[in-house]
Amino acid sequence: MNAPAPPAETLRAALAGLLDGLPPRQAAQAVERLIASYRGATPTDAPILRDRADVAAYAAYRMPATFEAVRSALEAFAEAVPGWVPGGHLDLGGGTGAAAWAVSATWGGERPVTVLDWAEPALALGREIAAADPALRDVRWQRSRIGAALTLESTDLVTVSYVLNELTAPDRIALVDAAAAAAQAVVIVEPGTPDGYARVIEARDRLVTAGFHVAAPCPHSDTCPIAPGTDWCHFSARVSRSSLHRQVKGGSLAYEDEKFSYVSAARFPVAPAPSRIVRRPQIRKGQVLLDLCETEPSLRRTTVTKRHGDLYKAARDADWGDPWPPSDPQVRRA
Numbered sequence: 017m018n019a020p021a022p023p024a025e026t027l028r029a030a031l032a033g034l035l036d037g038l039p040p041r042q043a044a045q046a047v048e049r050l051i052a053s054y055r056g057a058t059p060t061d062a063p064i065l066r067d068r069a070d071v072a073a074y075a076a077y078r079m080p081a082t083f084e085a086v087r088s089a090l091e092a093f094a095e096a097v098p099g100w101v102p103g104g105h106l107d108l109g110g111g112t113g114a115a116a117w118a119v120s121a122t123w124g125g126e127r128p129v130t131v132l133d134w135a136e137p138a139l140a141l142g143r144e145i146a147a148a149d150p151a152l153r154d155v156r157w158q159r160s161r162i163g164a165a166l167t168l169e170s171t172d173l174v175t176v177s178y179v180l181n182e183l184t185a186p187d188r189i190a191l192v193d194a195a196a197a198a199a200q201a202v203v204i205v206e207p208g209t210p211d212g213y214a215r216v217i218e219a220r221d222r223l224v225t226a227g228f229h230v231a232a233p234c235p236h237s238d239t240c241p242i243a244p245g246t247d248w249c250h251f252s253a254r255v256s257r258s259s260l261h262r263q264v265k266g267g268s269l270a271y272e273d274e275k276f277s278y279v280s281a282a283r284f285p286v287a288p289a290p291s292r293i294v295r296r297p298q299i300r301k302g303q304v305l306l307d308l309c310e311t312e313p314s315l316r317r318t319t320v321t322k323r324h325g326d327l328y329k330a331a332r333d334a335d336w337g338d339p340w341p342p343s344d345p346q347v348r349r350a
Contacts, residue, residue, distance in 0.1 A: 023121035023149060027083060028256070030148035034076045046073035071137045075112045075145065082114035082205075083121075084253040085276035086177050088337065089205050090122040092232035093280035095339065096288050097201070102173035104128040108195060109162045109179030111135065113142035113155065119173065120151045130156040130171075164190035168198035177205040180215040192219045196226040201282040208250030208275030216249075220279040228281035233337065235288045235311045237281075242315070249294055249309070250277045251337040289339030296336045304331035308340055 094100075101123050107115045110131035119129070129152065133139055139157040146152035160166065162179065164187050174195040180188050195202050204219050206212035217240055220230065230237040233251065242249060252273045294315070295307035303321045310316055320331035330342045 023117050023151075024083065024087075026149050027117050027145070028080065030145045031076055031079060034072050043073045043076070046070050047077045068137055068141070071112065071135070071141045074138070075141055079112055079114045079145075081253070081255045081272075081274040082177055083118050084255050085274050085278070086115045086118035086175065086203070086205050087121050088251065088253045089203055089232070089276070089278040089280060090118055090175075092278075092289075092337070092339075093201070093203055093282075094122055096231035096280070096286045097282060097284075098287070100201075100282075100284075101125070102127060102171075102201065104171040105130075105173045105175070106168060106171045106198065107131045108166075108168075108174060108176045108191065109133055109182070110175070110177070111138040111142065113146055113152070113157075115175040115177050116142075116146070116152055116155055117149070119175065120149065124151070126151050126154070128156075128171075129154075130158055130169075132158050132160040132162065132166075134159060134161050162191060163187040166191060166194050168194050170198050172199065173201045173203070174199035175203050175205075176219075177203075178207065180204070180206055180219065181212065188215065188218070189222065192222045193226070196223055196228065200284060201231075201280070202228065203278065203280040205276055205278040208248075208252070208277050210248045213248035213250060213277040214244075216277045216279050220281070223279070223281045228283055229286045231280045231282055231286040231288055233278065233280075233289075233292050233294075233309070234313070235291050235309060236313045238313045241309065241313045248277065250275050251294075252276075252296075291340045293334055293336055293338050293340050297331065297334050299332060304328065304334070306331060306334065306340060 102119065104127055105116065105119050110116065111133050113131050116129050116131055131139065131142060136159050139159060143157045146155050163183065176191065176195060183191065202223055204216060206216050224230065224237050240249065252275055254271050255274050257270055257272050291308040291310040293306055294309045298305040303319050306318050306320065308316050308318060320328050322328050327341065334340065
């Protein structure tokens with residue numbers, strides 16, 4: 017018997033041909049409008065995804081990127097909570113369900129999953145796509161206004177991805193507080209822009225105030241060491257480009273990098289990384305420069321050279337967003 021395909025491959029296969037029958041120009045126009053909406057700073061009191069054309073364009077263009085960003089955040093969280101597996105998952109503003117796919121890819125198995133969103137076309141298409149993965153066939157797709165009036169049932173894990181930018185400041189606060197009250201663990205992902213980072217930091221502060229411990233990306237739950245307005249913390253996930261990506265953006269590369277900011281936190285004890293690589297490592301002759309966020313908290317650049325032996329080899333293989341030093345005891349002693 018053949019092993020089931022990984023969720024990422026199953027998702028790509030489910031999305032293939034989604035735009036059949038939709039004129040390419042209409043799809044491209046919908047994508048361009050959605051990009052402007054999701055990267056903008058103007059909240060809205062109506063769903064951004066309005067009809068089948070919008071949802072098809074969003075799913076084909078944005079869902080793979082959202083999946084990869086959320087999966088990266090979840091994997092960092094999972095490393096900080098070894099042995100923990102969510103018994104239930106609630107995805108707020110989940111649209112077509114990218115975060116549900118990412119949770120399935122991170123922990124596997126089946127669990128009660130509810131996706132809340134205010135756009136019925138997104139929920140309908142999400143249900144259709146999820147039919148391709150047996151672990152997601154029983155997901156509950158529920159229409160709900162995402163805002164101050166939201167009430168949530170208790171669950172193990174709440175995800176909030178690419179949602180906060182759609183809300184007013186009071187609604188953002190209410191949503192994060194509701195997630196904190198309902199969940200044992202919360203993972204929030206936003207675009208990797210200065211504004212997206214600011215929203216993540218605002219949410220992070222509220223989670224810590226509510227008694228949560230930051231698991232990732234930060235190696236601590238203290239104040240972020242980045243001075244406001246001087247920089248922003250973000251990471252990158254590689255995404256395979258579809259034909260629609262190439263149609264909208266041009267170019268011939270088979271991939272693009274999705275920039276995102278995130279925070280994951282839990283009510284129970286966590287084991288965050290000793291430090292985290294917060295910029296792309298700079299590999300030079302005989303040395304690697306790593307920019308680290310550390311436990312103190314502080315930001316520091318460290319240089320790893322050939323004299324460090326196995327640690328140097330590990331530094332050459334390290335990537336932006338990775339914990340440092342590696343968890344391998346032999347490498348850490350080098």
